[in-house]
Structure formats: C-alpha cells, structure tokens
Amino acid sequence: MTDVLLSATNITRRFRGLTAIDQVSLSLARGTVHAVIGTNGAGKSTLVSVLAGELAPNEGSIFLHRQEVTSWPQPRRARAGLGRSYQRTTIFPTLTVHENCRIAAQANHQAFWNWATPASKCKASNEAADHAISLAGLESDSAQIAGLLSHGRKRQLEIAMSLATRPSVLLLDEPLAGMGSEETDRMLGLLASLKAEHAILLIEHDMDAVFRVADEITVMVNGRVIAHGEPQAIRDNPEVQTAYLGDGE
Amino acid sequence: MDPVIFLIQCLNAVQYGLLLFLVASGLTLIFGIMGIINLAHGSFYMIGAYMAFALQPMVAQYAGGGFLVTVLLCLLLATLLGYFLEWAFFSFLYRRDHLQQVLMTYGLILVFEELRSLVVGNDVHGVSPPDWLAGSVALGDVMTYPVYRLFISIVCLVVAGLLYWVLARTRLGMMIRAGASNREMISSLGIDINRLYRIVFAIGVALAALAGAIAAPVSSVYPGMGNSILIICFVVVVIGGIGSIKGAFVAAMLVGFVDTFGQVFFPSVAGVMVYVLMAGILLFRPEGLFKQG
C-alpha cells in the first residue's frame, strides 16, 4: 500500500507566451526516490519551483498529505512538511554548519514574539540541527564556518538544512552538481538511507547516479512528460533513447 | 464642472505629465541600462532651469538670440555636462551596490546645490516667456489658455516622439533596448559599452535639463526645484516600472492627472494625492505597471 505524500495533477506554467511545463502530473510516495530527468530547458527546475510553492501554476493542482495546497505560499507548505534543496548552494556562508542547520530547524519553533530568549538556547532547534547534521554525516564539521567547506561538503550541508525542518517530502534539485565520484557515492548513500522515512523527488543530470538510486523515473522534454516508469523500462524506452539518452551521456 | 474649465485642467495635467515624462524617462533609462540609481537626477532639472535663467541675458547680448537659442544652448551644455560627468564620476558607480550609489549621489546633490549657490546664488527667479509665446489662446467665450503652456506640451511631445524614434528605429536605440533587458549581453556583442553608457547618460541629463529650461517660465526658478521633482519622478518610475519608457510615459500622465485634479478637488491635501495613487498601485502591482525584463 503506497503512502502518497505529494501528488501533482496537470500542472501547467507559462511565462509570457512560453509554456515551461505542460500538463505534468506526478506523485511521490513514502519510501521511494522519484527521479525527474530531461534535457536542459525541459522545465525540471520550474516544476520544482511550482511544487515548492515559489511559482503559482497556471493550471493544475497539488496535494500534500492529501490536502490541496495549490494556493498555499511556500512557507506554509514548508511548515506542512515539504522540504527543498537548491541547485545553487544557498547556505549561509558566514555561519557555522551547526548555526546553519539551527536557523533552518528554528522554522518549526519560531517563537515570533519571544524576544528575550537567545536563539542559541532553543533546545528543540539545537536537537533538530544535531539530528540533521548526523543524518548528513557532517558531525566532524559541525563547528566549521560553512563558507570554508569543500564544495561536496557544502552540498551535504544544503541537504542537511532541508532535513533540519524534519520534512516528509524532499525536493532535491541537482544535489550532485559538481561532485567527484567519492562525494557522489556518499550522497547516494545518504539518499538511500533517507528513503525509508521520506518521499524524495530528485532532479539530476548524472544518469549513472539516477539509475543507481531511483525507484521510478519521469522523463521530461520541452515541458511535457514523455515517459514514466521503473528505471529499466525507461532505459529500454525507444523514445527516451532518441530524445535524451542516445545523445551520448 | 464647467467644460471649459475641465479642458483647461486637462491641458494642465497633460503639460505637467509630459514634463515629468521628460525627467523620468532619463531616470529610468539610466537605471535600466546602467543600473545606477541617481539621486542627483533632479539636480539636472534644476541646473537646466538656472542655466536658462542665467544664460538668457548673455545670449541676448552677445548673439542677439532669443529664447529658442538659449534653450538650445542649455541643451548642448547639458549634454556635454552629462558626457563629462559620466566619465568623471558616474562610471565609478557601476561596481557599487545600490546603497552606495544612493549615498554617493546624495553627496553629489549637496555639491551641486552649493555650486549653484556659489555661481548664481539662492534667489528665486521668475523667468518670462519670450514675447512670441507670451499670449493666450481663447477657449470658449470667457476663458483663455496661455500659449506658452501649449508650447511646453508640444516640445515635450516632439521630444517624446524623437525618443521613441531613436529607440525603435535606430541602431543606437536597438543597442539601448538590448541593454535594458540584458546588460551583460551587449558588452559580449562587441559594442563599446563605455561609449554607449556615456551617450545614454548624456541623453538622460539633457532630457532633464531641457525640461527644467522650458519649465522655468511656468514654475519659476528656485533652489528646491530639483529635489521636489526628483521624488515625484521616483513615484513615476515606481508606478511605471523601472527601465520601461512606455511605463514612464503612462505613469507620468497618470501622475499629471492625479496631481492636477487633486489640486482642484482636494486642495488642502493636494500634495498627498500622488502618493495615495502610488500606494494604490503598489497594492496590486508591486513591480510597476510595465515591469522590464
């Protein structure tokens, strides 16, 4: 019995005459990694933005935990359990790794009007930050200034910050960007370990990684879904081969 | 409201709006192309007006020329001033963030004001329009309308038309439009960026100074005129959308009408009406009516 945490139906988004995504539907179930692949400009990042709530769709609807969230702004969806990581690293470079995660974790314990208690004393945020850091394997760097980390560790921190809010759905936009093989292995190991509790959407260009970790794959070309299914089926799909894989990867 | 009075107010609104457009278009062009927010833009308006006032007797004495010659001379001097200022000062602002630009041009305003004070003093001056434009046109049986105000509107419309023609039909205009939507691209296309920026800046300064010069007979020449028009121009640019000439035109006309008719219907709070308009537009379109790029 699959537990569908996020589903999107017939999402369409236009920008001044250009249709970036056209009637795209997909669903994310707990315990699966759903990869979305496609050529450059296929609309993958736009799709993530729409799912996350940064952009409003022109048509279609989005359901999170079986609740319609199409009109919900991004912060509200985030508080309901939707986490997101960015293609371009968006960590806070002058803060430590722990402080980065704590600020993210604090979103669930905001205490908007409590101006007296220092942020560093918030036990719940600290614990959530510690938990996220250990999940991402960054314990040794916990007190390190984030801006001084290596690129791979920065990407790990990016994921850790998304985990700090204890989301149930994770939208990961090219987490492996710019990583070497060792770092990629570590990241894939992390994704595999996260799978059990979360529903993960993975946008990636690294085909080997995708086939190693994905449970289902959706292929997008020019804003439309041209194929969807298990990795082997996708690999064997002739349309996908001509449109994407066949162009030498 | 009496239809003739209504017509008069409309003409006033159009004239004010067109003047605003002249100044605001320079501001939005400079910001759209070069990314510089220039607080001192109002000072160019003030400089144009004071130049017209100061040069008029000299032009009459040495060249036997009248009003038109004075205005053309102001235009020429302003263009040269703009060209020089871009090279000497504003070209250093490109790398700075908006905050530093704001503060440095704020200092520039102080410098301009004081220089003007040293050169021509702080007095308020009335400037009379030339004789051939000093008459009035009859509207209906009783009312008349000053010919000079119509002259202002006509000049502004001609300049607006010229601006449109340059932007839409010439190579320079094409480069400018390309620059407005994608600044990084034009330099990679092999166009001499520095000269393009200098020309655009000079155009902006010239537009503002021209507006000041021809507005002088109507609004008189006084020290604070640059600052008051600057802020209204900011409102115009916010309403119209930064970088959009079309937006500046529409917004300037809107502001012209709201301000003019605001003074008629709500004289005690007239100065506030424009800001109420801005607040209203912000409620629905926080990025202006015609946002660029």
Added chain:
Amino acid sequence: MQATLRFFCMAGLLGLIALFPLIATDYYISLAIKIMIFSIFALSLQLLVGGTGLVSLGHAAFFGIAAYATTLLSPESGAGNLLWLLPVAMLCALAYALITGALALRTRGVYFIMVTLAFSQMAYYVFHDTDVGGGSDGIYLYFRPELRLGENVLLNIDSPYSFFLFTLGCLLLVWAFLAMLMRSRFGAALTGIRVNEQRMRSAGYSTFNYKLVAYGIAGALAGISGLLYAAKDGFVNPELLAWEQSGLVLLMVILGGSGRLWGAVLGAAGLTLLQEAFQSQALFGDWSAHWHLTFGLCIIALVALMPNGLIGIRAQWRNRRRAYAPLAVSRSEP
C-alpha cells in the same frame, strides 16, 4: 575572565560618560546630547539595514512624526507627562510604520528605496502644507516634558545635566533592547532573511511578517529619538521629515559600519561631529558658510573609500595587505 574584564571596562566608560557634563560647557553638553539622540535614530535604522537588509530612505518620517506628536500633544501651559507622552509618540510612529510598511514591503531592492522615500515625502507634505503642524514655519514646544505619576513629579529633565542623563539612559535601553532582539530567534530569523530570504521561506518562515514587525519596531524606536529631539530644543519643523534627514541617518549607519550595532553609534557621532566641523568658522573660515559643498565631497570620498564603514576599516586594511586572500569570511557579521 574576559567577560568580567569587558564588563568592568564598559561600566567604567559609562561612568566617565555620565560624569562628562560636569567638566563640559553647555555647548558641548548640547552637542553630546545631539549625538546621543542621533545614535538612537541611527540604531533604529541599523535594525533595518544591518539587521534585516532593508535599505530605507524614508526613516526620517518616523523621527519627525514622533517629534510633532510630542509637540502637538504637549499642553501649552505646562510640562507634558512622559508617562503617556512617550508611549503615544512611539505609537504614532509605529502606526505610520506599519501602514506604510505593509505597502512598501511588497517591493524589493531599488523599488523599496524609492517607495520608502515617497512615503516619507508624503508625511513631509502633510506637515508642510497643512495646518496640522503650523506649516513650514514649524511649532514650538514650550515646556520640556517630565515624568509624573498622579501629582508627583518623578523625573524632571529641565536642566542640561538631567536631560543628558535621561538621553543617555534612553540610548542604553534602546541599545540593550536591540542587542537582545538580534540575539533572539526573531533576530536570528532577520539575519537569515537578510542573507537569503528565499532560503528562509523554503524552510517555513513567513518572511513578510518578520520584515513588517522589524519595520514597525524600527519606526517606534526612531520615535523615541524624535521625542527627545523635540524636547531638546523645543522646536520642530517639517525639515525633520525631509529626505535630507533620511539620507543623513542612512549615511550614519553605513559610514559607521552596518555589521554591528555600535557602528550606528560611531557613525552618528562621526557624522554629527563632521557636520559641526564643516560649519565651524574657526576651522574653515569663509568656506564654513558653504559647508554643504565640503560636507558633500567628504561624503562621496568616505563612501568611496570605506565601503564597509569605520568598523570595516580594520578588515579592509587587513585584506589589502594579504597577498593571497582565501575566502574572505569575517566573523564580524552577526
């Protein structure tokens, strides 16, 4: 050990400052009070610029509105009561901040700068063109307010020394409040919003609410400095809301250094002293009449040469001396 040493140094410095009026002439006491008033003003803007990343060019509106509220609500025949006058003046500034902030915060970047300027200009026109506040001539506050509970006068600040101490007390309270605020979760969220608002939203922060409340607090705190200004010389005029005033306080924040709270105090002191210097005949002779020129050139030079303000000078110099600068990450930013 470090902490106790710092504490005693601070306390000692404070004590010295508190004793300053005993050795100074009235002119210097007045100058010191002016510096402290503008320090409060600059600190309130620092919350927006350095704390939240909001560059406002209309902050003088809250300063002036509170100053006018103080003057208009004070009785003509006797001293007003600070017990309600201070909260009400702050409330007026707060109200204007929340109303205009709700609209202005819908914009970003350059638009925000222009819109805040426009809203302060709107307030300027209300006081300049209408009869609300005596028009362009301004109005007088005849009696400095005092703190009364019922019939008892708890605090009388008529003498220069007592007013000095009162202003110093206000400055310390505002400073302490802001330090506490920035250290709280609310302040940490503001810091995050300044660095990367998008990231904060994706974590679940409704960033608009944070910015609006910060804008309101900044306005209310500016209101305190407005009341003090009105009480100091007993005269308020519309120029208090003029954009030159907004530009000046923004300069104070930036030239002091927007990374730390005390940068605002440093900037306020520096700029006030600079203005006094340029206007002084003793230093500049005939040029003192045209001090706008020298002051303007000085501003341009300072912003050009010290983009990180006085506070950033040490780091700037250090960075220049390094032949190879690794990722220039400085811990001076909160």
